Amino acid sequence: MDDKVILRVGAKLLIPFILVFALYVQFHGDYGPGGGFQAGVIFAAAFILYALVYGLGNTLRVLPPWIPYLCSALGVLIFAGVGLLTMGLGAEFLNYDVLAHDPEHGQHYGILLVEFGVLVTVFGVMVATFYAFAGRGRIDS
Amino acid sequence: MNFLVGHYNYEVVILLMMVGFYILISRGNLVKKLLGLSLFQTSVFIMYISLGKVAGGTAPILMGGHGGDDHAAEDAGGHAVGGADQAAEVLGNAAAEVAQAAGQTAEAAGHASGAGEVLYSNPLPHVLILTAIVVGIATTAVGLSLVIRIKESYGTIEEDEIHDMDESL
Amino acid sequence: MDFVVDATLLAILAVTAITILRVRNLFAAVMLAGIYSLVSAALFTTLDAVDVAFTEAAVGAGISTVLFLGTLALVGKEEQRPTHRPLLPLAVVLITGAALVYGTLDLPDFGDPQAPAHQHMAPEFIEGSEEDIGIPNVVTSVLASYRGYDTMGETTVVFTALVAVLLLLARGRRPIRVWDEERGWISVWSDRDPDPDERTPGGTTSRGGDDDADPDREAPHG
Numbered sequence: 001m002d003d004k005v006i007l008r009v010g011a012k013l014l015i016p017f018i019l020v021f022a023l024y025v026q027f028h029g030d031y032g033p034g035g036g037f038q039a040g041v042i043f044a045a046a047f048i049l050y051a052l053v054y055g056l057g058n059t060l061r062v063l064p065p066w067i068p069y070l071c072s073a074l075g076v077l078i079f080a081g082v083g084l085l086t087m088g089l090g091a092e093f094l095n096y097d098v099l100a101h102d103p104e105h106g107q108h109y110g111i112l113l114v115e116f117g118v119l120v121t122v123f124g125v126m127v128a129t130f131y132a133f134a135g136r137g138r139i140d141s
Numbered sequence: 142m143n144f145l146v147g148h149y150n151y152e153v154v155i156l157l158m159m160v161g162f163y164i165l166i167s168r169g170n171l172v173k174k175l176l177g178l179s180l181f182q183t184s185v186f187i188m189y190i191s192l193g194k195v196a197g198g199t200a201p202i203l204m205g206g207h208g209g210d211d212h213a214a215e216d217a218g219g220h221a222v223g224g225a226d227q228a229a230e231v232l233g234n235a236a237a238e239v240a241q242a243a244g245q246t247a248e249a250a251g252h253a254s255g256a257g258e259v260l261y262s263n264p265l266p267h268v269l270i271l272t273a274i275v276v277g278i279a280t281t282a283v284g285l286s287l288v289i290r291i292k293e294s295y296g297t298i299e300e301d302e303i304h305d306m307d308e309s310l
Numbered sequence: 311m312d313f314v315v316d317a318t319l320l321a322i323l324a325v326t327a328i329t330i331l332r333v334r335n336l337f338a339a340v341m342l343a344g345i346y347s348l349v350s351a352a353l354f355t356t357l358d359a360v361d362v363a364f365t366e367a368a369v370g371a372g373i374s375t376v377l378f379l380g381t382l383a384l385v386g387k388e389e390q391r392p393t394h395r396p397l398l399p400l401a402v403v404l405i406t407g408a409a410l411v412y413g414t415l416d417l418p419d420f421g422d423p424q425a426p427a428h429q430h431m432a433p434e435f436i437e438g439s440e441e442d443i444g445i446p447n448v449v450t451s452v453l454a455s456y457r458g459y460d461t462m463g464e465t466t467v468v469f470t471a472l473v474a475v476l477l478l479l480a481r482g483r484r485p486i487r488v489w490d491e492e493r494g495w496i497s498v499w500s501d502r503d504p505d506p507d508e509r510t511p512g513g514t515t516s517r518g519g520d521d522d523a524d525p526d527r528e529a530p531h532g
Binding site: 029030042044045048065107111114117128129138 | 360361363364365368369372373376377380381383384442443444445446447449450451453454455458459461462465466468469471472475476478479480484485486487497498
């Protein structure tokens, strides 16, 4: 038996639950502790765990670097885009009241959208930073 | 003694801040400096959150859910009133009056707990510190990247040796 | 009882901080910093800051530790004995600490509900979260709606930090480790993106990362 069997089986069992937990934290951020930042970090942690156990090469195959780069910019775009959308609908920048038929639902949709933007950016930044640190060799002087 | 209990948090947090600050300025290893900075930042967060705590309060997540508290109170009151009507038919007026009074009390209690009888800790420092934590990790990541590049350029991350190499150019 | 829990957690934090100061093996210092973050997350929970505790545990004890360990793998993990006498730093620290303590003498008592900090915007946000926005988590409603502009700025800061890290570490000529048939894993200068099919640490098959092994070695059966 390969001596890393425990790590690999354990990671294989845990990673799906970590991803689902991240989504739970994201969408229940309205009703309990949570929100975009925590969810983004937990989502990234699942991929970092995969990289630690299965190696950076396999992780780069699963999640090529262009995806975290794209995600980090996309999240900021979503956030600013919601602001521009509310301006386009007649209200001020980031005034969510106009996003739906009544202000309370508009606030709900607005908060959901911007928290999703935050999730995407934080996920992209954490994974891309990890790739930058881990993909570098060591020059022994 | 009252002063000690009232201010204990702040003083110990200032001690933690100063330990972090001391690590930052007295140690020459760049990674150790960044660790000291991270310690300093976390202690500042503890200070802010201590300022936002309200004695007897709870986490700033509203109890009773999404307006469900008022709905539940109205339902309870409604059921009690409905039961009171049936009771009037079966048991007579006195029992019906008691049941109606119970229904009104349930409604009143529901409104009272929904109307802010619960004490919440101040949510504003929490928001500020959430932002600060994320910005802190961002700056730590940039700092660590700089340390890696310095190591590759100079071959060392001890501040004294880097300074000597710069001086000897 | 609250005071006892509070005092114990703060004492643990103080001991951990002083140990980080004294320890010279950086790996141990990074692990202790992870412990510091987790204990401060517990302290945040007792101070009713559940969102902050969640974030501190995830970010401080999770991502920060991983990044520091990644750095240590590249720069080496022993700190040299300090050569200067610490009189000047000690003096600066003592003066700053005394000034801060002097500043906190006028602060309201810990937990005072009548403190000025709780009087102006906080009740407005707590009621507004129920009436105008309708979500129970007041911190999320303030973060995303009442102070949404600041959160947009924060997201931009995080993105900017990524740009800075990529400019420093992931572009241009940089060392990557490749498998050399005679010498094993060696570092070479390259400016290509890490290639998953190159013989870099982690291997080419799903056998798992074993940095010192020959990637052509047969996996032991048994």
